[in-house]
Amino acid sequence: MIIVTTLDATPDDVDRIRERVESLGLRTHLSRGETHTVIGCIGDEEKLDHLPLRSLPGVAHVHRVMKPFKLAAREFAAGPSRVSMGDVEVGGQDLVVIAGPCSVEGEEMILESADAVRAAGGKGLRGGAFKPRTSPYSFNGLGVRGLELLAQARERSGLPVVTEVMDTRQVQDVAGHADVLQVGARNMQNFALLTEVGRVHRPVLLKRGMSSTIRDLLLAAEYVMKQGNMDVILCERGIRTFETATRNTFDLAAIPVLKAETHLPVIADPSHAGGRRELVAPLSFAAIAAGADGLMVEIHPEPSQALSDGDQSLDFDEFREFMVGLQPFAAAAGRRLSVGDRTPARAAVTG
Numbered sequence: 001m002i003i004v005t006t007l008d009a010t011p012d013d014v015d016r017i018r019e020r021v022e023s024l025g026l027r028t029h030l031s032r033g034e035t036h037t038v039i040g041c042i043g044d045e046e047k048l049d050h051l052p053l054r055s056l057p058g059v060a061h062v063h064r065v066m067k068p069f070k071l072a073a074r075e076f077a078a079g080p081s082r083v084s085m086g087d088v089e090v091g092g093q094d095l096v097v098i099a100g101p102c103s104v105e106g107e108e109m110i111l112e113s114a115d116a117v118r119a120a121g122g123k124g125l126r127g128g129a130f131k132p133r134t135s136p137y138s139f140n141g142l143g144v145r146g147l148e149l150l151a152q153a154r155e156r157s158g159l160p161v162v163t164e165v166m167d168t169r170q171v172q173d174v175a176g177h178a179d180v181l182q183v184g185a186r187n188m189q190n191f192a193l194l195t196e197v198g199r200v201h202r203p204v205l206l207k208r209g210m211s212s213t214i215r216d217l218l219l220a221a222e223y224v225m226k227q228g229n230m231d232v233i234l235c236e237r238g239i240r241t242f243e244t245a246t247r248n249t250f251d252l253a254a255i256p257v258l259k260a261e262t263h264l265p266v267i268a269d270p271s272h273a274g275g276r277r278e279l280v281a282p283l284s285f286a287a288i289a290a291g292a293d294g295l296m297v298e299i300h301p302e303p304s305q306a307l308s309d310g311d312q313s314l315d316f317d318e319f320r321e322f323m324v325g326l327q328p329f330a331a332a333a334g335r336r337l338s339v340g341d342r343t344p345a346r347a348a349v350t351g
């Protein structure tokens with residue numbers, strides 16, 4: 001159930017409405033827009049059926065959300081949500097670029113990568129410490145050591161860190177080191193994991209499962225939000241189709257569809273979508289034009305030596321050029337993007 005307030009509702013009116021709803025054992029969530037406030041009611045809606053909500057001062061409309069997902073539904077908030085990643089906001093006017101290696105492979109490479117991301121104007125550092133790999137014989141990440149290196153890279157660069165959590169048993173460790181918990185495509189419907197990340201106070205970057213519909217993705221977000229964690233960022237990263245020319249099929253239409261269906265921020269991952277470095281820029285341009293709030297891109301100091309996803313990783317020079325190339329697209333989409341100064345991306349790592 002959603003309660004929309006009148007234009008002249010006072011803070012006292014809003015408090016009284018919330019108190020009435022909460023007195024019946026439901027929770028409320030407040031979303032203040034420029035003209036009105038939306039009060040989302042979470043819990044057993046049937047209890048509200050007999051409450052004369054419309055007669056309370058300050059109430060303009062009351063309606064049920066008929067969609068299968070409620071908290072994620074566009075109507076649940078007064079406007080687009082912004083999710084804070086450290087002091088960076090995703091979902092506002094800034095086009096937020098998160099970049100870094102597929103996997104954290106060692107100290108020097110992650111520190112260098114963080115420098116390269118920051119120098120080029122990236123706003124977040126990615127890097128996998130726990131890696132979901134198709135083969136159990138592939139490099140599966142440095143684990144907790146990788147998390148420590150990411151924390152060190154954040155310390156040095158000031159960039160918030162995004163890293164994947166694969167299992168409920170890793171949630172506390174990952175939340176203890178990272179600014180954003182990534183739930184990967186393979187785990188998008190791991191409901192125990194979604195519930196667990198919903199219980200911690202860290203934003204969640206939820207990647208679309210490779211054979212998941214948009215509805216599945218929104219219901220997965222709903223699992224996290226139902227636990228009280230409303231800070232979810234959705235990520236389109238391509239889905240599996242019969243096409244074999246690209247690693248996945250980038251579902252461009254998912255971006256405007258999601259933006260219409262949900263208030264949550266939506267970003268795109270062109271690296272996993274295309275699987276090839278030459279596709280990263282064109283898919284990113286398209287994503288920006290389609291309304292993406294940000295991008296997540298894989299880079300590596302020496303892609304040919306990468307322990308995972310080298311083919312789709314940009315080197316540092318390519319990344320800097322890529323960022324410059326984004327600018328006209330960001331401007332055309334009405335997005336702010338500050339591309340970094342021309343500081344050499346491969347500054348020496350001193351410790």
Ligand code: PEP
Pocket residue numbers: 102128132183184185186207237269272
């Ligand atoms: C990743 O971001 O490195 C990753 C494994 O992505 P996905 O879950 O989208 O495959």
Ligand code: MN
Pocket residue numbers: 102103272298308309
């Ligand atoms: Mn990867």
